[in-house]
Amino acid sequence: MKDSAVKKIAVLTSGGDAPGMNAALRAVVRTANYYDIHCYGVREGYNGLIHNDFLKMGPRSVKNIINQGGTILRSARSKEFMTKEGRQTAYENCKQLGIEAIVCIGGDGTFTGAKIFNEEFGIKVIGVPGTIDNDIFGTDNTIGYDTALNTAMDAIDKIRDTATSHNRVFFIEVMGRDAGFIALNSGLATGALDILIPEKKDSADDLFANFLKAEKTGKSSSIVVVAEGEKLNNVYELAEKAKEKFPDYDIRVAILGHIQRGGSPSCADRVLASRLGYGAVTGLMEGQNCVMAGMRSNELVFTPIEEAIKKHNEINQDLLLISEILAI
Incomplete structure (x- = not known):
């Protein structure tokens, strides 16, 4: 892995919480530390960007959280971030800290906010799909x-x-x-x-x-x-x-x-979250921007955030048929 051009990143969890968000956060923080990238946690999603609620994080900041449900950074749906003024304030706060990229853990609402923020202010963003609904395109499963x-x-x-x-x-x-x-x-x-x-x-x-x-x-x-x-x-x-x-x-x-x-994340969710958190940081190091890290056929892939939002995972028609055959 070459030296990263990105030296300071922030990570946030946004929208509905999902089991495994903490495992993803842990992976982001520890991968950043491994590659000598400074990492800040943002409390309460995009609200934290606006209210300057940043927390410098290192390996010990995320100890004993891999098995916890919810998110230690807390989550919120930010109406303020939906306004140009709110995003401007968020940008000023990021600029002041020297933050060059944000890892956004959440669903399509989170990714929509990230995409607009990137387009308006040029701060790199990378998404990590954390939602129990499994409705995000570009990954076989979402965290939670x-x-x-x-x-x-x-x-x-x-x-x-x-x-x-x-x-x-x-x-x-x-x-x-x-x-x-x-x-x-x-x-x-x-x-x-x-x-x-x-x-x-x-x-x-x-x-x-x-x-x-x-x-x-x-x-x-x-x-x-x-x-x-x-x-x-x-x-x-x-x-x-x-x-x-x-x-x-x-x-x-x-x-x-x-x-x-709620509840403690399953083994599958802990492993998925760990892989995607790692993938988000290494993706940024390789120059990825405005994409979502996902797993398809057990391989790490990056999907443009626009596609992840617009398209949807499709229901397996075979499963529908099987459920009908086996039900009676």
Whole structure:
């Protein structure tokens, strides 16, 4: 690795927190230290850039955090940074410290802010995808997705125990905003009768047909996994419609909510975060700018931030078919 032209960098976490953000932060700080690059942490995302909330970080600043969920730098969605004045103040603060590049750990909102900041003021930026939704183009998985998936699976397994004990139908809402990755994979992993996601055209009639099929095959309890961004209806309305159609069913609703965001990151997320944090720093050293570090087919790749924002990971159609075949 050649000597880096970049001598001072900052790192921030922004948007919704995701398990593994701390592991990524640790990797950025320690990789920078290894290559004699000064590293500053920014508290509360882009707000910290505006309010001059920088913290000089070294190897000991990030001890014992690889296993922690959330983010020790804290995160925020900054309305102030959305204004030209806010970004101007952020730039002045970076300039004062001599910061030449920023590693931005977050999702598409974080990357949009980074791209605009780079275009306006020329400070180099590199993105690290940290979001449980797994909806960022340019990486097979985002940091936090695997942990959220396992959290959802564990919760659904527990709900299944009560569903089978009482012959109940549970409608379970999982997170993922406008992406159905958590719903599809956790639904497949837990044997859900049906999985409702924004990426496919769902209908109440298809759902009810599945209930009838399940009845014929002797199923006495069922799990339906619903992505929070499902366009058909929200989870309560779906349960209400099902109750009208099947008045004899004991129907319940469970919303898993923010438990999916928290918790100690899985091994996969810790390794992914470590590789991407390292990749972000070495990418900057090699002259990369306005790109996102990602892993595709187990190789480190850099995708222009514009592409990462505009395009989206696509749902695996095979998984949809498999989930339908195995559900009955």
